[in-house]
Amino acid sequence: MKKPLIAFTALVIAAGSSVGAYYAVKDKKKTEDKKAEEAQDALVLFDFDPKSINKMEFSTHDGKYTAELSDDETWKLTSGSDFLLEQEYINLICEYASELTASDSYEGDPASYGLDDPQTVTLSNGTDSYTINVGDLSPTKEFYYVSVGGNSKIYAVPALSGSYLDLQRSALITKSIIPYISTSDIKAVKLIKNGKVTCQLDFDETNGWHLPPEYDQFSFDASKVQSMLAVMTHIIVQDVLEEDPDDLSKYDLDEPYGEAVITGSDGVDHRILISKPTQNKDYCNILLCNYNNQVELVYTSDMDFIDYTPFDFTSQTRYNPDFTTIKGFELDFEGRKDSVTIDNESKKCSFNGTEFNLNIDTQLSDFFNFYNALSNLYLSNIDIESKPEMKDPILTAVYHLSDGTDMTYQLCDAGNDQCNIFIDGKFTGELMDKSSLTGKNSLSYFRTEFINSINAE
16 A cells, blocks of 8 residues: 555655646746846837927037927927928937837947947927937948937947938938928019019919019919929929038039029028039039028929029910901911901801801811911910011901901011011010911911812812
8 A cells, every 4th residue: 555655645746846847937937028028128218209399409420409399380490500401301300219119239338339429319398308329330230329318228229210310410401492381381483584583473362473563464374383383392402512602603603594582471582593504414503592501402304493484474375356256357368368257147158258158067177277277376475575566467367356346466577486466556565486377287277278178169
């Protein structure tokens, strides 16, 4: 009986040992997990709401700056310098810092990690502040070495996060040429060449966008202003070349190609000088006069607006009377005189005494092409300063209106393959290209097509 008892006792002892070992292993794992969790938590450097930040202090190798969030929710420098801040970049600093987590931590000499002379950013929300000191990029370029606050511990944070915290003045400077995000924030645009204003556009609540009063005779197209402003507010600077330069001639800005003055709803005029294209024709230099005379490189195509004139903001087609509002017309063109009568009720008309019927599709189509080529004038420019004499007209058209009055329009040579347009003997200030009179799909072409259509019947 003793042997079974001994065996049983040994089994109990063994079982007890196994249970003890089990709980010992379990407790050890808990301890290890807790330590691992604590170690992971220790790598979470910051955890705050990025939208709560309203002040930043930067200490960079380029200088020291303070930026504060203004009432209009834009970041502005309040000390250290005077330049426009890149809003998206500042907001990304808040985002990356708010959940900054290290991959590893070290003990050692700060100088070995570039933290003896770091770049520093301190973010504040009025109650709490968070300071990040940024040192070197790791040899593998996977991490930046940082420290936080007055803590001597060194952390390795992912390179992407660190790159936004490795502050450079050039990164802080806005990539926009004006401080307005919305086109509605712009209230005036003045374009200047050779010291002369070539285009002036203004906005007021009563008239909206408009040209100066001397252009009231022309049909204004406000949508073209909006298109230009949309480009202006989205121009991206490709490089900041210099601030407060001593010699503008090396940027071809001592005698600029043009100048733009853009006025905001805040009443501030933003003056920009624009060079001719650089040797690489895709780029040109500009000088932002309001902010430390910054010389910047931009795409030439983005600055096309400097060549705009009032003509670019007017309707570029003159419409003479619609055929439904006339009883007929006479045309003197290319040494040939034609007379057309129109009866809009019966749809029966005549051309030089030969009747044609607008109910016949081919004749209707050919007549429309002919009449539209005569009456829809596609303009090439406008000119309110010259006073050309009306002589030796290239074309004369007399419309007999349904109200019993007549309207005459004439085209006279203006040089440079253009014609001046006269209505009832008075220059309208409009010019058109001669190419619309002759050649394929021209007045001459469509008149011939219409004549052939009538003769074929």
